[in-house]
Amino acid sequence: MNAHSSPTLWNRLVLWYHQMGSPPYFYAFAGRWRPWFIAATLITAVIGLYGGLLLAPADYQQGDAYRIIFIHVPCAWMSLFTYAFMAGCGLVGLVWRVKLAEILAMESAPIGAAFTFVTLVTGSLWGKPMWGAWWTWDARLTSELVLLFLYLGVIGLYHAFEDTRQGARAAAFLALIGVVNLPIVHYSVVWWNTLHQGTTVRLFGPSRITWSMLWPLLTMALSTHLYLGWSLLGRARVALLELEGGKDWARAIALKDAPHG
DSSP, X not given: OHHHHHHHHHHHHHHHXXXXXXXXXXXXXXXXXXXXXXXXXXXXXXXXXXXXXXXXXXXXXXXXXGGGHHHHHHXXXXXXXXXXXXXXXXXXXXXXXXXXXXXXXXXXXXHHHHHHHHHXXXXXXXXXXXXXXXXXXXXXXXXXXXXXXXXXXXXXXXXXXXXXXXXHHHHHHHHHHHTTHHHHHHHHHHHSOOXXXXXXXXXXXXXXXXXXXXXXXXXXXXXXXXXXXXXXXXXXXXXHHHHTTTSHXXXXXXXXXXXXX
């Protein structure tokens, strides 16, 4: 029985993969899932913020000032995750010339840049009362700033070309080069003597943070991932319509959505 079920499952996965590469199919798929993503984003954000701002106890050293971590830390995680996602999609676009992969890579860049910007701003707001300065050339802060410049470089290079697909491939190449910065950001607190504290949340092994603080933090992390899905699906739909404007399916959608006077 297993011998027959495995090929069937594999065939379904292959079929789904090829369907997702079809612009009309992905456009419809994204349209169906976006409302679920935004609903889940709002629900988890409310739960996470309520738990972090109202239910979690004050820190024994930082008092209530630490509560900015419920925004700062999830955005910092997402700045790295989104860049890895962008580079991965860029690699698929470069190697296999998948149009949708190029779109997802380029449309995720502004979202990742926003997460990185929020990370830097909230880090400065947190650093002022803790360190006595808005900014210091700390290894973690500096590498995160480099990450923001990489995002902006990818966005700028993409829009520097009239041919969007050529621009996407050039920008994807830059994104792949910038991947080297991801481990620097992540391990900067280990490799150098920085003002940042060490890792407190671990995927493997016990986390060095009380559960009453951990669960709101993880809930906010889930919320930011869901937000990425909602925002990216919407941006990709718009980009697909612009790129496929001459195709019958895109013209049909444009005519359907056009105002009737």
